[in-house]
Amino acid sequence: MVERKAVQPYSRELLGEAVRMSFVKLDPRQMVKNPVMFLVEVGAFLTLLLTIWPDLFGASEAGRGYNFAMFLILFFTVLFANFAEAVAEGRGKAQAAALRKTRGETxxxxxxxxxxxxxxxxxxxxxxxxxxxxxxxxxxxxxxxxxxxxxxxxxxxxxxxxxxxxxxxxxxxxxxxxxxxxxxxxxxxxxxxxxxxxxxxxxxxVEGAKRKKTPNEVALTILLVALTLIFLLVVATLVPVAGYLGISFDAVNLIALLVALIPTTIGGLLSAIGIAGMDRLAQANVIAMSGRAIEAAGDIDVIVLDKTGTITYGHRMAAEFIPVGTHSESEVAEAAYRASVRDETPEGRSIVDLARRKGVVWAEEAQALEGATVIEFSAETRKSGLRLASGETFVKGAVDVIRREAEAKGLPVPPDLAPKTERIAREGGTPLAVAVNGEILGLIYLKDTVKPGLKERFAELRAMGIKTIMLTGDNPLTAATIAQEAGVDEFVAEAHPEDKIRIIEREQRQGKLVAMTGDGTNDAPALAQADVGLAMNSGTQAAKEAANMVDLDSDPTKLLTVIAIGKQLLITRGALTAFSVANDVAKYFTIFPAIVVSGIPALDALNVLHLTSPRTAILSAMIFNAIIIPLLIPLALRGVRYRPATADQLLARNILIYGLGGVIAPFVGIKLIDVFLTFLGVR
Missing domain, CATH: 2.70.150.10 (Calcium-transporting ATPase, cytoplasmic transduction domain A)
Structure with a gap:
């Protein structure tokens, strides 16, 4: 693999550059792109002013030391959020640097x-x-x-x-x-x-220079901004309400309460999650033309797949010579050999190899081939073979074509031709009829093999509610056998290129998101129509231009990996959002009672953690709020472990693990920090 796939996730150089960029990103012109963390930065600036002028916003009981401690906590909260984004970007830039080395002036x-x-x-x-x-x-x-x-x-x-x-x-x-x-x-x-x-x-x-926020990111950002504005209004209205109740608030504590309420955890990690998703896709050797494509992959309902090369290896190999009528296997093998001796296709070579293994030897082959005419295969004739100078003709081709030619010449059609043809088709093979001078001698059994492990992967997709549709040009019997062996949900036999876009449009009219792979120019319209179009790098320029993803390995089954990465991206974002919201609830029930306990002593009953003092409670909650971001960076970059499941199951899992965990973790963390601060003598 190329160097870009060997980028170390946490190398010393990468971390050093990420630290530098964390400070660069403190520029308000950059921070304003993340409204949640921008508000935290404003809070840090205000606490710095309060450190210099404690009574800037009125009389305050908080001293310079407390205000400065709060400034440092808020400053590092912003810095850690910038660090998460910088680490994610740094991994992409390291990969981009490896690519740039290959692009000299030519x-x-x-x-x-x-x-x-x-x-x-x-x-x-x-x-x-x-x-x-x-x-x-x-x-x-x-x-x-x-x-x-x-x-x-x-x-x-x-x-x-x-x-x-x-x-x-x-x-x-x-x-x-x-x-x-x-x-x-x-x-x-x-x-x-x-x-x-x-x-x-x-x-x-790869380096994210042109990365735009995806629709889901935009929607989540709007939600976070709305929550932030709501909590900003809530905190602002606390001042007159508290004044009416005879409670005074220090400005620095109000800032702490606001930061505790707004969703800083997901606000600080949201960008890193999206960048890391594209990075994981790049590590799989897939280039996404937009983050939207990755998200769409996570929401896919239907996958449209070609049989040949995707579900099967695509190389049909001769497996058996089957005689019909009164003919023998050796006669069929000899005729098949002569019909294929000048056929350079993989199927033709496999027929020649099988015939030789059966002991076929054409003693006068060199002389016989002098003046012989090759009958080239074409989509119209659907047959190929060899016509000797003597006029003797050996052909192989589609059974219906060879049968019609025999009937046209008045030659009998063996009665066992149809049942033996059907038997091959039912077993998932492709039957070719072999004839000499129009007389049908037997059949060649061409067999394609389903790729190992696909049936299990399709079962995983089914568990997630994703339907798989196989397209093939084979007859319905062959298609049904392959479909059953591979475990796909639906198949379309005798399909033409235009059937792809028809099926995609049919599924989309039902409100479903559709993914497909392709490599040819005739695939371009369907790739453009699909919600996720994965083009093969070995394919035509038209296919790559129409798709929104390109697989550099040209492996059609990579689409299954792409969907897993898309699912993981959405799961990670949902899990950390659930954790962040639950986190904020826990911090609120720690900070708010500590702030108002001086005016309403009865609220001390809400101090369920038995924290040492209101000051240590607020500092502990804010310190936890800051350090949880770097602690979650590895999870944001690696992604939550992906397990095939339905949307309802994933939601229940996120709520149980990350929602409940988001409530428990702050209580445990805040209590430990409070004990540590008390040990240091903070009161």
């Missing part, structure tokens, strides 16, 4: 109008330019191959050392700036201007 061979090539810096290339890249050279810009074929080292992007073959046309024609051609040559049409390449976007997104 020279490009650009095609001129007269047909000649000229050498120019990569930064001079613009969208639409055409460049030629030869063996050993760095690809200077994102683009599409328009001519040639080459092996390309994409380890700088994917972390995998094995080269990939890219060629003009098809679904594997896009190339990425910074990758290297290691054999042959290609001609590339540039698709992005400088600063807009895939590597540039990766760097910007």
């Amino acid at each position: 020279m490009a061979r650009r095609l001129k109008k007269d047909g000649e090539f000229e050498w120019v810096p990569a930064s001079a290339l613009r969208k639409g330019d055409v460049v030629r890249v030869e063996e050993g050279e760095i690809i200077p810009a994102d683009g599409e191959i328009v001519e040639g074929l080459a092996a390309i080292d994409e380890s700088v992007i994917t972390g995998e050392s094995a080269p990939v073959i890219k060629e003009a046309g098809g679904d594997f024609s896009s190339v990425t700036a910074g990758t290297r051609v290691i054999s042959d040559w290609i001609v590339v049409r540039v698709t992005h201007d400088p600063g807009e390449t895939f590597l540039d976007r990766m760097i910007a997104l």
